[in-house]
Amino acid sequence: MAVVHWKTNVCSTTLSSVTPPVSGATILHADLDAFYASVEQLLDPSLRDRPIAVGGGVVLAASYEARRFGVRAGMPGWRARQLCGDLRFVGGHFRRYQQFGDEVVSVFHDFTPRVERVSIDEAFLDVAGAVHLFGAPAEIAAAVRQRVREEIGLPLSVGVARTKHLAKVASQVAKPDGLIVVDPAHERAFLDPLPIRLIRGVGPTTERRLHEAGIHTIGQLAETGSPILRSLLGDAAGAKLGALSANIDTRIVQTPGPSKSVGSQAALGRRQVTRELIRETLGYLGDRVAGRLRKAHMAGRTVTVRVRFAQLRSVTRSSTLPVAISTTLTLIEVADQLARSAIADNQWEQEITLLAVSVSNLCPEHSLQLELPLDRTDLPRTQGHLRRPRAEVEVGRWGVDRSVDAIRDKFGRAAVGYATSVLSGADRVPEEFRELAER
DNA sequence: TCTGGGGTCCTAGGACCC
DNA sequence: TCTGGGGTCCTAGGACCC
Numbered sequence: 001m002a003v004v005h006w007k008t009n010v011c012s013t014t015l016s017s018v019t020p021p022v023s024g025a026t027i028l029h030a031d032l033d034a035f036y037a038s039v040e041q042l043l044d045p046s047l048r049d050r051p052i053a054v055g056g057g058v059v060l061a062a063s064y065e066a067r068r069f070g071v072r073a074g075m076p077g078w079r080a081r082q083l084c085g086d087l088r089f090v091g092g093h094f095r096r097y098q099q100f101g102d103e104v105v106s107v108f109h110d111f112t113p114r115v116e117r118v119s120i121d122e123a124f125l126d127v128a129g130a131v132h133l134f135g136a137p138a139e140i141a142a143a144v145r146q147r148v149r150e151e152i153g154l155p156l157s158v159g160v161a162r163t164k165h166l167a168k169v170a171s172q173v174a175k176p177d178g179l180i181v182v183d184p185a186h187e188r189a190f191l192d193p194l195p196i197r198l199i200r201g202v203g204p205t206t207e208r209r210l211h212e213a214g215i216h217t218i219g220q221l222a223e224t225g226s227p228i229l230r231s232l233l234g235d236a237a238g239a240k241l242g243a244l245s246a247n248i249d250t251r252i253v254q255t256p257g258p259s260k261s262v263g264s265q266a267a268l269g270r271r272q273v274t275r276e277l278i279r280e281t282l283g284y285l286g287d288r289v290a291g292r293l294r295k296a297h298m299a300g301r302t303v304t305v306r307v308r309f310a311q312l313r314s315v316t317r318s319s320t321l322p323v324a325i326s327t328t329l330t331l332i333e334v335a336d337q338l339a340r341s342a343i344a345d346n347q348w349e350q351e352i353t354l355l356a357v358s359v360s361n362l363c364p365e366h367s368l369q370l371e372l373p374l375d376r377t378d379l380p381r382t383q384g385h386l387r388r389p390r391a392e393v394e395v396g397r398w399g400v401d402r403s404v405d406a407i408r409d410k411f412g413r414a415a416v417g418y419a420t421s422v423l424s425g426a427d428r429v430p431e432e433f434r435e436l437a438e439r
Numbered sequence: 440t441c442t443g444g445g446g447t448c449c450t451a452g453g454a455c456c457c
Numbered sequence: 458t459c460t461g462g463g464g465t466c467c468t469a470g471g472a473c474c475c
Binding site for chain 2: 055057058059060074075076077078079234235236237259260261262263264265266267310311312353354356358429433434436437438439
């Protein structure tokens with residue numbers, strides 16, 4: 001078999017006899033298994049070997065015992081209970097998740113500085129420069145897994161391959177608690193029989209379209225011409241999928257650049273549309289988003305509001321301002337006008353289920369002061385109906401925001417804020433979860 | 440009885456400029 | 458004298474990822 005596949009127990013004598021041929025495979029993809037659920041089982045031994053889910057209204061993570069019943073992340077809580085009567089829901093220790101994730105990443109850094117953290121529970125490592133110190137990539141992968149298991153107590157799956165995409169596919173196939181090394185000489189044999197869903201960028205919609213075209217495996221996808229894929233999925237998606245299925249991936253392991261947007265959202269349940277609800281929710285969201293922008297010393301020109309109605313139908317309205325903003329009240333005002341416009345255009349909708357505010361078109365904050373005044377008359381025509389931020393007002397607000405930020409840094413979020421910045425009962429999501437998701 | 444929060448990237452049409 | 462093409466920016470919606 002071209003693919004070397006070890007489960008859990010890897011002994012180094014086996015390794016040294018197999019690893020020399022895989023010299024080109026120096027990328028590791030490391031992925032913690034059922035991360036939140038594994039942490040909960042680690043913290044509370046009575047939960048081990050039992051089907052558990054982290055979350056409530058929606059499943060954030062399911063243990064492998066729960067997955068055997070079909071319980072999956074993202075699933076509504078009631079559906080999960082339907083599938084598994086014994087399912088235990090456990091409250092999320094979100095701060096602990098962050099701590100455990102950080103500890104795992106620090107183990108990675110003991111082997112190589114080339115670590116690209118993709119999310120709280122997942123990272124790419126380039127170990128090309130580490131082989132002289134620590135041995136072949138497969139040995140490094142085994143050592144990383146062992147240390148994470150012994151020192152932290154969490155199961156980690158690792159894929160080792162020549163490219164990021166292959167490494168990621170390998171780690172998915174290795175789960176749970178496994179290690180797969182893909183020999184560069186036998187990559188096609190590894191990829192061809194796998195389902196298309198394992199390719200990055202193939203979600204439910206793309207999978208369905210490809211199935212309808214009779215394409216089920218990565219091998220079949222690779223045989224399909226790029227023109228056909230483009231006509232099926234669009235130019236960019238078709239080209240990307242064509243490349244990945246043909247095993248072409250030139251991405252390197254690197255630390256991510258600055259973020260391109262900052263946003264926040266609040267699910268509301270089903271609520272009647274009222275001015276108070278809109279004002280209160282946008283106040284809360286605007287406060288969060290603007291605060292995070294200022295903390296990152298960023299400001300943004302484009303404000304986008306999303307309103308989701310019943311049956312998950314959602315509508316967005318956005319507006320690009322002549323200058324970048326990061327002041328709380330200005331963001332709230334712009335968001336409020338956008339939300340009103342979205343709701344007015346959908347008056348037959350009785351209830352809303354979610355509001356979201358996001359700022360994009362970001363730039364470093366220092367340019368804010370330079371580009372004043374804001375009350376220029378050459379606004380794009382489509383924004384004519386929006387009230388424009390005025391320079392002197394903006395400068396004053398910016399000063400107030402900075403003072404609020406400083407007080408919060410010292411005494412916590414709740415210490416001070418605008419009257420509108422508190423979300424009443426509707427917010428069932430703990431603050432720690434939002435902080436966790438911000439990462 | 441439809442379910443969280445945080446993101447990225449792509450598309451298509453229209454406005455506008457040269 | 459109302460015809461061409463290319464590029465950029467903006468808006469709305471959608472697919473996808475963790």
